[in-house]
Amino acid sequence: MSNVIIETNKLTKTFGKKNVVDNVDLKVRQGEIYGFLGPNGAGKTTTIRMLLGLARPTKGSIHIFGKDIQQEKYSILKKVGSLVEYPSYYGHLNAYENLEAVRILLDAPKSKIDEVLSIVRLTKEAKRPVRGFSLGMKQRLGIATALLGNPELLILDEPTNGLDPSGIIEIRELIKSMPKEHGITIIISSHLLSEIDQMATQVGIISQGQMIFQDSLSKLRERSKSKIKLTVNRAESAWKTLLSHGYTTELMQKNLFINNDSDDQIAKIIKLLVQNDFSIYRAEEEKKSLEEIFLDLIGLEGGL
Amino acid sequence: MGKLFHSEFLKLRKSSIWLLIFVSPILSLLLGLSELNKFPDLEREQWISALGIMTISHAVLFLPLLTGVFSGFICRYEHVGGGWKQLLSLPVSRCNVYFMKIIIVSLLIALTQLLFITGLFIVGYVNGYPTDIPWSVITTSVLGGWIACLPLISLQMFVSVAWSSFAAPFAVNVIFTIPNILIINSEKFSPFYPWLQPFLLMTPNSVESFGAFSGSAAQFVVVFGSLMLFLGSGFWYFSRKEI
Numbered sequence: 001m002s003n004v005i006i007e008t009n010k011l012t013k014t015f016g017k018k019n020v021v022d023n024v025d026l027k028v029r030q031g032e033i034y035g036f037l038g039p040n041g042a043g044k045t046t047t048i049r050m051l052l053g054l055a056r057p058t059k060g061s062i063h064i065f066g067k068d069i070q071q072e073k074y075s076i077l078k079k080v081g082s083l084v085e086y087p088s089y090y091g092h093l094n095a096y097e098n099l100e101a102v103r104i105l106l107d108a109p110k111s112k113i114d115e116v117l118s119i120v121r122l123t124k125e126a127k128r129p130v131r132g133f134s135l136g137m138k139q140r141l142g143i144a145t146a147l148l149g150n151p152e153l154l155i156l157d158e159p160t161n162g163l164d165p166s167g168i169i170e171i172r173e174l175i176k177s178m179p180k181e182h183g184i185t186i187i188i189s190s191h192l193l194s195e196i197d198q199m200a201t202q203v204g205i206i207s208q209g210q211m212i213f214q215d216s217l218s219k220l221r222e223r224s225k226s227k228i229k230l231t232v233n234r235a236e237s238a239w240k241t242l243l244s245h246g247y248t249t250e251l252m253q254k255n256l257f258i259n260n261d262s263d264d265q266i267a268k269i270i271k272l273l274v275q276n277d278f279s280i281y282r283a284e285e286e287k288k289s290l291e292e293i294f295l296d297l298i299g300l301e302g303g304l
Numbered sequence: 305m306g307k308l309f310h311s312e313f314l315k316l317r318k319s320s321i322w323l324l325i326f327v328s329p330i331l332s333l334l335l336g337l338s339e340l341n342k343f344p345d346l347e348r349e350q351w352i353s354a355l356g357i358m359t360i361s362h363a364v365l366f367l368p369l370l371t372g373v374f375s376g377f378i379c380r381y382e383h384v385g386g387g388w389k390q391l392l393s394l395p396v397s398r399c400n401v402y403f404m405k406i407i408i409v410s411l412l413i414a415l416t417q418l419l420f421i422t423g424l425f426i427v428g429y430v431n432g433y434p435t436d437i438p439w440s441v442i443t444t445s446v447l448g449g450w451i452a453c454l455p456l457i458s459l460q461m462f463v464s465v466a467w468s469s470f471a472a473p474f475a476v477n478v479i480f481t482i483p484n485i486l487i488i489n490s491e492k493f494s495p496f497y498p499w500l501q502p503f504l505l506m507t508p509n510s511v512e513s514f515g516a517f518s519g520s521a522a523q524f525v526v527v528f529g530s531l532m533l534f535l536g537s538g539f540w541y542f543s544r545k546e547i
């Protein structure tokens with residue numbers, strides 16, 4: 001069991017009468033890349049704002065590095081790099097000066113600025129006013145800023161928002177490399193499972209303020225019960241034949257779907273079809289994609 | 305605090321608003337050099353009457369307006385680019401951030417005051433005023449004007465932090481400053497109106513008052529009372545504001 005870096009206990013935020021974050025128990029361990037997933041308006045940003053002390057919880061507690069955020073905010077924030085919602089910048093400063101304004105406050109060495117600029121490939125644009133940056137460039141600057149203070153924990157809210165495909169891949173590779181190289185723990189929010197899938201080790205899925213799944217990505221995959229799809233001639237009469245022998249199958253688009261419960265049952269069904277002179281063209285396993293599992297999960301809670 | 309100052313200074317230096325510190329001192333300088341300032345007075349009173357004339361343009365409107373413009377701008381670049389959430393998720397205390405913003409604006413107003421007396425000296429040099437400069441009168445005037453600006457800065461910082469638009473805090477500032485033109489004539493109300501205090505405290509009485517602040521006890525209560533009120537409520541608000 002490795003160290004717990006972030007732990008929230010019944011974290012709740014109420015706006016008006018609505019629990020925008022509702023009794024969330026978040027748990028992130030050292031060295032993990034924790035994918036924080038949820039559809040628009042699920043409460044991801046609100047949760048992250050509370051983790052950073054930007055907003056106060058209505059109820060519940062937050063411990064980061066084992067310390068209570070209410071009591072030891074500064075010693076926690078010293079070791080945290082963050083990017084919330086959309087990147088922050090001072091438009092009248094250039095990229096270098098933007099980083100300098102933060103570096104001074106973090107007491108980081110000056111050399112760190114060039115280092116983070118090259119990590120996000122902004123070295124060439126460093127002397128341009130940020131006002132003229134594209135969204136993707138601002139996003140890179142935001143990530144560079146988050147890395148300035150040699151953080152032990154990175155909190156990134158939709159960091160690939162606005163990046164082009166090659167930028168997304170770069171940032172993804174960067175994020176993946178960090179726990180290995182520097183032992184950094186990362187929590188990263190997104191509303192796309194496919195994106196998280198490619199880097200996260202753990203996932204937390206939040207929908208309408210409630211945490212509806214929190215475990216490893218492989219546990220999420222196990223949720224995808226597969227089915228066996230049979231393509232046969234005369235699908236409908238095949239379905240009737242099977243039913244008359246007590247096998248319930250699903251008939252969809254001239255294909256038969258069988259729950260993949262036991263190998264033995266599959267074998268019996270196929271044997272029966274062959275004996276009844278049906279031609280079996282194909283027998284294949286159909287898995288639900290992660291995205292479908294995700295949609296199913298949030299669909300249960302009312303979803304989008 | 306040193307680091308915060310350093311960082312704020314960098315942000316301010318690269319924006320061009322600090323150039324506004326020159327506007328009012330230059331206008332007052334022109335006023336001081338103009339015909340309006342040709343009283344065949346007692347020799348010793350020349351400095352003081354020049355100071356009095358120049359104070360009118362400088363302190364009735366410009367000083368109170370500048371407190372709002374500077375506070376507004378220093379918060380504007382935080383509002384526009386989402387700077388607040390970045391700044392406040394760094395290991396800095398909210399109180400210090402707020403306090404530093406007020407210090408920066410106070411320093412800008414102090415620089416404006418220094419430029420203003422520089423203007424006065426130029427007027428004196430050009431017009432050949434006597435060399436025994438009434439230092440204490442000038443010092444109390446400039447210092448008094450600066451102190452009277454502190455409550456206004458505190459209020460403007462409060463509204464500038466609270467509203468992300470630049471126009472709204474500026475409108476508040478104008479709404480409170482314009483009545484100066486009327487209240488200035490009212491002996492009864494003028495000591496109690498915070499926006500008029502920069503002018504009242506800058507206006508020299510005469511040589512006799514010798515460096516004693518020209519203000520009454522009531523004025524000090526008004527200045528320090530409003531300072532405490534605006535500063536306290538601003539701090540209270542900012543420390544619990546949700547970003």
Ligand SMILES: Nc1ncnc2c1ncn2[C@@H]1O[C@H](COP(=O)(O)OP(=O)(O)OP(=O)(O)O)[C@@H](O)[C@H]1O
Pocket residue numbers: 015020038039040041042043044045046047191
């Ligand atoms: N200051 C606020 N006052 C009232 N409601 C708010 C406030 N901030 C957020 N909300 C509401 O809280 C809910 C969750 O918002 P949040 O920004 O946390 O969602 P999100 O999961 O980050 O969504 P997205 O994927 O779109 O970024 C939304 O319904 C939003 O309208």
Ligand SMILES: [Mg+2]
Pocket residue numbers: 044045046085157
């Ligand atoms: Mg969000």
